[in-house]
Every structure is written in C-alpha cells, then in structure tokens.
Amino acid sequence: MLAVLAIVATPSYGGEKKAKSTTEKGATGMSDSWVTAKTKIALYADGRVKGTQVNVDTSNGVVTLRGKVDSEQAKNAAADVAKGIEGAKSVKNELQVVAPAERKAVDASDDQITNQVKDRLSKDPHLKNADIDVRSDAKVVTLTGKVPDIMLSASASEIARAVPGVDSVRNDLSVVSTKSKKYSKSRGDDRSGAVSAGYRENVKAAQDAMKAKGFDPGPIDGIMGPKTTSALKDFQKKEGLQVTGRLNAETQARLEGRSGM
Numbered sequence: 001m002l003a004v005l006a007i008v009a010t011p012s013y014g015g016e017k018k019a020k021s022t023t024e025k026g027a028t029g030m031s032d033s034w035v036t037a038k039t040k041i042a043l044y045a046d047g048r049v050k051g052t053q054v055n056v057d058t059s060n061g062v063v064t065l066r067g068k069v070d071s072e073q074a075k076n077a078a079a080d081v082a083k084g085i086e087g088a089k090s091v092k093n094e095l096q097v098v099a100p101a102e103r104k105a106v107d108a109s110d111d112q113i114t115n116q117v118k119d120r121l122s123k124d125p126h127l128k129n130a131d132i133d134v135r136s137d138a139k140v141v142t143l144t145g146k147v148p149d150i151m152l153s154a155s156a157s158e159i160a161r162a163v164p165g166v167d168s169v170r171n172d173l174s175v176v177s178t179k180s181k182k183y184s185k186s187r188g189d190d191r192s193g194a195v196s197a198g199y200r201e202n203v204k205a206a207q208d209a210m211k212a213k214g215f216d217p218g219p220i221d222g223i224m225g226p227k228t229t230s231a232l233k234d235f236q237k238k239e240g241l242q243v244t245g246r247l248n249a250e251t252q253a254r255l256e257g258r259s260g261m
Contacts, residue, residue, distance in 0.1 A: 030087030032058040037154040039063055039085050044157040047140075047168040048077035051161050055244060056082070056097065061089035068098040098156055108165030110136040116163045117141055124249060125256065126202055127156055132173065134160070139167040146174045203228070206247050209255040210235055 034056045043051035053074075055066045063082045069075050079093040108116075113136040121127050121134070130152065132145040141160045147153050153173045160169045200222030207217040210231050218227030225244045229245040237255050 016074055030061075031178075032061070034150060035061065035063060035085055035087045037150045039082050039088070040154040041157050041171045042081045043078060044087060044161040044169040045171060046077060046081050049074040049081070051157060051169075054078050055242060057244070058088070061087060063088045063090070064092040064094060066094045068096045070098070070100055071098050110139065113139060113141065113163060113165050117160045117166070118161050120163065121156065124155070124159060125252065126152055127159070130156070131158060136166070139165055140170060141166050141168070142170040142172060144172045146176050146226060148176060151174050158249060202247060202252070204250065206232070213255075 036056050040051060040060070041056055042047060043056070046049075053067050053069050055068070057064045063085070064143045065078055066081060069078065070209060075093065075095045075097055075171075078095060079091050082088060082091040082093075114134050117136070121130070121132055127147070130145065130147050132143055132147070135142050135144075141163075143156055143160060147156065153171060153175055156173060157169045157171045160166060162230045203224050204220055204222040205221070207220045207228055210217045210228075211220070213235065214232040215235050216227070217231040218225060224247070232247065232251065233243050233245045235255070236251055239251075241251055241254065
C-alpha cells in the first residue's frame, strides 16, 4: 500500500511575508506534496500499473518512484504517468521488476466492488465522515464528492485501488479548503500547499500514538517536522512497514492498533 500523505507547506499568518517552504517550487507554485499527491492519484487511475505497488517521493520537483512492480511495461508506464504531472521537473524510476509467483483471478461484480470500496472508506478514521460517492463500471471505480485536502483525496484513491478486482480508479473528488470553503477538482488546478486543520489533527493523533509507544515525535503540535518524521520511520521499521516517514493509511492503522487493509 502506498503512502498517501506527505509533508505540506505551512501558510503565513498575521500578514507576515515569509519565504516559501523549501518543498515548494517558486517557479510554478506547486509544492512537492502537491506533485506527490497528484502522481499517486494518476497512478491509481492508470490500468497499466498497480498504484499500490509504487512509492512516490518528491524533492524539489524531482519525483522518485520506488517499489516492486509486476513487469517492465508497468515500470515504464509508472514513469510515463509521473512525467505527465504538472510541476514534476524530472522522474527517477527506481522501481524493481519482480514477476508475481502466482496470480489469482478476481471475478468480482461491480456491485461487490462498490460495496467493498464503500466499506473500506467507512472504516478509515479520516475518511469515514467524508462526503464520498462510489460507483464501479467494468471494474473502473469512480469517486465523487468532497474531501478536506488533496492528501485525503489521494488516500481515497489508494484505498479504492487496493480492493480486489479494481482495475483503476477515477478520482473526481473535489477538495474543499477549511479556510476559504472554495472547491476545486482534485484532478484539476488545486495548488494549495496549506496544511488543513484536518491534516494537523491527523498528525497530532499520530504524534500522541508514537509517544505512547515509546517513539519521541517532539512537540505534539500537528506539524510533520524532522523529529516527527524520524520517529515515524523508526516506528515503521519496527512494525515491518515500508519505511517512508509518511503518515500513510497503513501506518495510521498500525498506530491505532488496527491491522490495516
């Protein structure tokens, strides 16, 4: 399962004119977290590659793809998808091709797929109250509705793509800012790098959980700073998860004492 949530830039307050975060790209206004989320959403929407097999990381506009995919075609497709994301300067394709030892045919009906996606979304602590409508047509899942931020939009795609039988996910979710209440398509021109109130609460909950488990995340402030990221990596390593330093759905589930998806 791919890490969906990423570090985002903190907005300025009180009229202060602070420099943009180092994760932002001044020339385009795109943040690295924005590029990462958009790449993930696009990967889940592409039937040539299993987006859940690919870990995406963006630094200064350079997108790095890691993980294991089933074929060389899937590896090349993932790179093509990443290169097409607005704001991506270049792509480092570090994906490994590992053919699956065996494949299990999944013969799920669209109704079954729709119900499973709805069930998994309803069990996610950060999406269970979101206004998301699900439909499946020829094993292509379409998500419509509203979510608080771009990272949760990517998380919804990740959850849907992980359901057996799903070939791809079309993400038509609208992202609503907790400040402006203006809506923008997550597949369109959402360039906000601001940390939403919901995301801060998610980070604070993770910080509390890590501290309770003996990992020092630093201040419980809802900010994904270096110390919190380091503690998260230590936790992921101990739990046998993919070490990304990102608060993805699987890590959240493990922190909350759930088995994950």
